[in-house]
Amino acid sequence: MTPGALVIGYGNVLRSDDGVGWHVAERLDNDPRFDGVTVLQRHQLTPELSLDVSRADLVVLVDASQGHPAGTFTIERVSAVEHSTTTWSHRMEPATLVGLAQELYGHSPEVHLVSVGVASLDVGDRLSPALEAAVPRVVDAMAELLAARIGQHLVADGSRA
C-alpha cells in the first residue's frame, strides 16, 4: 500500500518504444505492490499535471530516452527549476513541471524520473523485444523505489509524516 504516490507514464504509443511509459503504467494496474498508487498515462507532460504533482508525496515519471542503450534504464531525482528555458508551453520538462507545482500550489514533492533507453521509434503500437524484456525490470525497480521511499514520507494512514 503506497498512498500519496503518483506514477505518470508518458510518450507516444504509436511510435513503438516511445510509448514505454504507457506500457509500464499498464503493468501497474494488477500489481499489488502498487495498490493505492495513482497511475496516469499521458502523451506528454503538460501544465495541468502540476496540480496532480502538488497533491502527491512521491512522484515517479516514466519516459523513453534516446540517451540510454536500448533496454537499460536509470532513475534520477528531479529538482524543481526556478526558470524555464523552454518557450514551448504545452509540453514540459520534468523539472519545469515540478517547479510549476511549487509556484502554483506551494508543494513540490519528491520526484523521480525513470528514463528507459529505446531501440525503435518507428511507427507501430508495440514495443521492441529489447523493451518488452526491460519492462518487468523497470516495474520491479519502481516497486523497490516506492517501498523504500514511501515510508519516509508517509505514516500508515497516508497522511504526511
Place this chain on the structure above:
Amino acid sequence: MSSQIVIDPITRIEGHSKITIHLDDAGEVVDAQFHVTQFRGFERIVQGRPIHEMPSIMARICGICPVSHLIASSKACDAILAVEPPPTGADLRRVMNLAQIVQSNALSFFHLSSPDLLFGFDADPAKRNILGVAQANPQLARDGVGVRRFGQQIIEWLGGKRIHPAWVVPGGVDAPLSAETRDRILSTIPEAMAAIERALAWYKSSLLRWEDEAASFGDFRSAFMGLVDEAGNVDYYDGRLRVMDADGNLLADRTDPRDYQEYLGEAVEPWSYLKSTYWKMLGYPDGVYRVGPLARVIVAAQMGTPRADLELDEFRRRLGRVPASSFHYHYARLIDTLHAAERIDELLRGPDILSPRVRSFADVNANEGIGVSEAPRGTLIHHYRVDDDGIVEWANLVIATGHNNLAMNRSVRQVAKRYVKSAQLSEPMLNRVEAVIRCYDPCLSCSTHALGEMALHLQLIGPDGAVLDEIRR
C-alpha cells in the same frame, strides 16, 4: 537586390512552420509569407478504409482537438448512414464539443499567449513562458490550469480518456450519460466559470496597453464566417453559415454549410502545404475571410447565454460591431470559452440528458456525406464519398487554419512592415511576427492533415546567400 529573413520554426503554436520576410534593396520589408512545412496527407490515407473507422482515424489528425474531428467526421458518417442521432445523443455530442472548445481555448490563451500579454512583447524571452507566468501572476496561471483541466476532465469522464476518446460514433454516442457523471461535471462548472471571468477581467484591464499592437496585428478589412442557429446566435455543433463583411453586411446568411463548394474555393501555393481557402464571390486572393472565436462573436447576433452575452455587449461597446484587428481574437476567445461553459451547464440540466436513447443504427444508405461543426479555431468541414459497401473513395477536409491562411499571411506582412527593421534585428520584433500568428491559434497538424519541439531560428540572408544576421532561441 533583395534579401530575406527566415523565422524557422515558429514557437508556441501547434505544428511546424516558418516565416520568411523579404526585404528590398533598401532593407525595407516588401513581403512576408507564412509557410506550413509539414505534410501528413490524411485525405489520401483514409481512401480504402470502411466508413465506420473514419471518426477514430480522423481524430488522430490532432492531439489537441481530436474531439472536433470526431464530431465533424461522425456528422459526415451520419449523412452516409442517412440517420439523425437521437436528441440526447446530439446533446451529448454538443457537451463534448463544448468541452473541447474550453480546453483548447484555455491552452491558447493561458499557456501560449498569456506570457506575451502579461510581460509584453519586449520582455526577456526567458520569462515569457508558463513558469514565468506562475511566478508573476500565480492566480492567472492557476486559472489556466483549472480551466483546461475542466475541459479535459469532461472529455475524459464522457469518453473514457481525454485524448482520442471513441465515444462519439456514427449515429450518436456510444453510451448514455450517468447521473453520477452529470453531477460530477456540474459540480466543476462554477469554479471554471469564475476562473474564466477572472481572466476576462484581467484581460480587459490591460486592453489599452495593446492599442499599438492591435493597430498592426492583422488590422485590415475582411469578411468573417461562422455557424449560427435559427435565432442567429452562435452554434458550435449545427446551424447555418453566416458570412459578414467588414461593414457588418451579410454576404451570406442561413446558408447550408453542406453547399460549401459553391461558396468556398481552395487555392494551393507552391511555398506551403496549407491550402488557402477563399470566398469565391470575391475571388483569390481577395476573398479573404476569418473564422474562429473572433469571427463567431462578430457574425452572431448574441452568444445565447446570459453571462457571455453581457461580455459580448461590452466587447462591442469597446471595439465596435466588426473589430478589424486579429489581436482581438484573445478577447473573443475568452468570451467564447465562457459561453461554452454556460452551454455545458444548460445542456446537462436538460430533462432528457440521461435518456438511454443516444445512438441510431443503420447501414450505408448514401454515397456521400458532409459534416460541419465549429472547432475551437473555426468552421470545420469533413466531406466523404464512399462506395456501396461504405469504403471511402475520396475525402476532403476544410480546416479552420486553412480558412484563416490568407488572413494569417496578410497579418504577418503587416506586422513585419511595422516592426521589422533589417538593420538591427531583435528578438522582440521577431516575437511580434510570431505573436500575430498565435492570435489565430493555428493548428498545423490539423491543417495539413507534426509535432515536435521548436526553437525559433531567424536568418537574414544577403543577396549572395551569406547569412548577414541570425537569431536563435
